[in-house]
Amino acid sequence: MKDTERLAGETARDFAFRVLKDNIISLDLVPGSLISENDISSQLGISRTPVREAIIDLSKASIIEIYPQRGSYVSLIDPKMVEEARFLRRVLDCAVIKVACESADPDVLEKIEENLSLQDFYLVREAADKILDLDNEFHKLIYTAAHKDIVYEIRSTIMIHFDRVRTLSVEAVKDMKIVADHHAMYNAILNHDKETAVALVDKHLSRYRLDESKIKEEFPEYFK
Amino acid sequence: MKDTERLAGETARDFAFRVLKDNIISLDLVPGSLISENDISSQLGISRTPVREAIIDLSKASIIEIYPQRGSYVSLIDPKMVEEARFLRRVLDCAVIKVACESADPDVLEKIEENLSLQDFYLVREAADKILDLDNEFHKLIYTAAHKDIVYEIRSTIMIHFDRVRTLSVEAVKDMKIVADHHAMYNAILNHDKETAVALVDKHLSRYRLDESKIKEEFPEYFK
DNA sequence: TCTTGTAGACTTGTATACAAGTGTATCTGT
DNA sequence: ACAGATACACTTGTATACAAGTCTACAAGA
Numbered sequence: 466m467k468d469t470e471r472l473a474g475e476t477a478r479d480f481a482f483r484v485l486k487d488n489i490i491s492l493d494l495v496p497g498s499l500i501s502e503n504d505i506s507s508q509l510g511i512s513r514t515p516v517r518e519a520i521i522d523l524s525k526a527s528i529i530e531i532y533p534q535r536g537s538y539v540s541l542i543d544p545k546m547v548e549e550a551r552f553l554r555r556v557l558d559c560a561v562i563k564v565a566c567e568s569a570d571p572d573v574l575e576k577i578e579e580n581l582s583l584q585d586f587y588l589v590r591e592a593a594d595k596i597l598d599l600d601n602e603f604h605k606l607i608y609t610a611a612h613k614d615i616v617y618e619i620r621s622t623i624m625i626h627f628d629r630v631r632t633l634s635v636e637a638v639k640d641m642k643i644v645a646d647h648h649a650m651y652n653a654i655l656n657h658d659k660e661t662a663v664a665l666v667d668k669h670l671s672r673y674r675l676d677e678s679k680i681k682e683e684f685p686e687y688f689k
Numbered sequence: 690m691k692d693t694e695r696l697a698g699e700t701a702r703d704f705a706f707r708v709l710k711d712n713i714i715s716l717d718l719v720p721g722s723l724i725s726e727n728d729i730s731s732q733l734g735i736s737r738t739p740v741r742e743a744i745i746d747l748s749k750a751s752i753i754e755i756y757p758q759r760g761s762y763v764s765l766i767d768p769k770m771v772e773e774a775r776f777l778r779r780v781l782d783c784a785v786i787k788v789a790c791e792s793a794d795p796d797v798l799e800k801i802e803e804n805l806s807l808q809d810f811y812l813v814r815e816a817a818d819k820i821l822d823l824d825n826e827f828h829k830l831i832y833t834a835a836h837k838d839i840v841y842e843i844r845s846t847i848m849i850h851f852d853r854v855r856t857l858s859v860e861a862v863k864d865m866k867i868v869a870d871h872h873a874m875y876n877a878i879l880n881h882d883k884e885t886a887v888a889l890v891d892k893h894l895s896r897y898r899l900d901e902s903k904i905k906e907e908f909p910e911y912f913k
Numbered sequence: 914t915c916t917t918g919t920a921g922a923c924t925t926g927t928a929t930a931c932a933a934g935t936g937t938a939t940c941t942g943t
Numbered sequence: 944a945c946a947g948a949t950a951c952a953c954t955t956g957t958a959t960a961c962a963a964g965t966c967t968a969c970a971a972g973a
Contacts, residue, residue, distance in 0.1 A: 476757075476926070476927095477926075477927065478745075478926080478927090499954095501953090501954075502954085502955075503953090503954090506928095511927080511928090512927055512928040512929070513927095513928080513929080513955095514738075514926080514927055514928065514929090515926080515927070515928095517955085517956090518742060518745055521702075521742055521745075521746070522745070522746075522749065525746065525749070527839070531955075532935095532954085532955085533700075533934080533935095533954085533955055533956070534933070534934040534935055534954055534955050534956080535934080535935060535936080535953095535954060535955075536935090536953085536954055536955080537954085537955080546839060549837060549838075549839045549840055550839075552784075552837065552840065553781075553839075553840050553843065556780060556781065556784040557777075557780065560776075560780040612769075613773060613776065614773075615751070615770060615773045615774075615777075615847070616773055616776065616777050619777065619843055619846070619847060622843070623839070623843060700956070700957095701956075701957065702956080702957090723924095725923085725924075726924085726925070727923090727924085730958095735957080735958090736957055736958040736959070737925095737957095737958080737959080738956080738957055738958065738959090739956080739957065739958095741925080741926090755925075756924085756925085756965095757924085757925055757926070757964080757965095758924055758925050758926080758963070758964035758965055759923095759924060759925075759964080759965060759966080760923085760924055760925080760965090761924085761925080914973100915972105915973085916971105916972085916973080917970100917971085917972085917973100918969105918970090918971085918972100919968105919969090919970085919971100920967105920968090920969090920970100921966105921967090921968090921969105922965105922966090922967085922968100923964105923965080923966080923967095924963100924964080924965070924966090925962105925963090925964085925965100926961105926962080926963080926964095927960105927961085927962075927963100928959100928960085928961080928962090929958100929959085929960080929961100930957105930958085930959080930960095931956105931957085931958080931959095932955105932956080932957075932958090933954100933955090933956080933957100934953105934954080934955085934956095935952105935953080935954070935955100936951105936952090936953080936954095937950105937951085937952085937953095938949100938950090938951085938952095939948105939949085939950080939951095940947105940948085940949080940950090941946100941947085941948080941949095942945105942946090942947085942948095943944105943945085943946085943947100
């Protein structure tokens with residue numbers, strides 16, 4: 466497991482949660498691997514209690530499975546779970562972008578423009594990790610523009626299943642299409658064009674479905 | 690706070706979570722009240738650790754607010770939060786009932802019929818609490834029929850905000866309409882009639898919106 | 914009277930000890 | 944050699960001690 470620096474003011478529990486989540490998404494903690502509360506706590510230099518609390522949090526999202534008195538394991542990638550995550554994301558993204566088309570917060574629109582210009586900036590430099598962060602921020606901003614921040618929190622709890630699959634499928638060529646999608650979505654919001662916006666969300670999501678079968682062939686041991 | 694018996698095989702943490710959640714929904718723990726980890730643990734006869742873990746869980750759903758080194762409080766009823774919960778419920782219920790209209794699991798349909806007959810049974814006996822339980826089960830069954838159980842879990846984490854408002858607005862006369870709605874929804878699913886189903890979900894939800902302003906007048910100290 | 918500081922009783926955050934269950938490796942007896 | 948008992952090294956679950964921050968009441972001094 467890759468561990469990072471503990472941020473200033475960050476509680477031990479938040480630290481453990483952040484490190485575990487990042488390592489699960491990045492697949493440095495591979496699906497199916499054992500997570501020992503003792504090991505993690507000694508690696509991070511904190512006690513078992515905050516580590517345990519972080520693990521319980523993650524188990525709520527079904528990304529870690531706790532077997533009492535036996536051990537805790539990183540969940541295998543469950544196609545059914547990924548499918549439900551995709552369903553949830555599609556339903557929420559569509560509903561929220563419709564609201565954004567009706568009435569978007571002007572201040573947030575400004576931030577979206579800034580975000581998009583940065584996506585262009587890093588696109589030409591082929592900085593996939595930067596694009597990924599900006600991608601996440603872009604979608605969060607749409608929720609904020611629609612005043613649906615709590616719904617976004619809900620979305621992100623399950624989206625970890627999706628992000629993990631996304632880690633396996635980063636392709637440089639795809640980033641271009643993704644960024645183009647984002648620009649198109651933003652324009653649809655500006656034009657109050659719900660139909661186009663929803664169609665774009667669908668197209669955007671379909672990009673991930675394609676290579677899932679390829680991934681499954683390449684990494685069968687990660688799947689349930 | 691009303692405390693109940695600890696169920697057989699139930700962990701201390703699950704016990705604390707269940708008791709706290711039930712008391713928050715029933716408003717025996719009134720909005721804004723202080724929740725002391727020490728008090729709860731001594732009341733329930735368990736130690737602080739599992740109580741603390743339960744409180745952290747509930748704070749994830751924003752139903753309890755933890756202020757480090759100061760105290761943990763039951764969240765006041767936040768109209769914005771309730772509105773987002775309503776939005777989320779509407780979006781999810783509509784999307785899922787559409788799937789159920791397309792293809793519903795026959796075994797689950799059988800269970801829904803059983804549930805509906807029980808709703809009729811308790812309706813004539815005016816057993817509001819039984820109706821409430823059956824109401825929750827009914828909606829969960831629709832999710833199961835559509836094979837969207839994980840989405841239902843997500844739904845229930847935020848629905849606590851909604852349930853709490855519902856506690857303030859139980860009216861015998863309303864139960865009749867609710868049960869009638871359920872029958873109509875079930876028929877729409879049988880008839881694969883998506884349009885009617887979605888319209889029913891909308892009508893169903895609108896029943897709660899009506900008396901929210903009345904509640905706010907009656908219990909202003911519960912609101913943010 | 915008003916300010917200030919200080920003691921103390923809270924709070925949550927963290928560390929650690931112990932309880933209890935599980936799986937494995939090993940030893941023992943047949 | 945094989946079956947079964949057993950010790951041991953794990954695991955998570957729970958209890959408890961202590962650390963550190965916050966608020967309040969109250970007394971001392973200007």
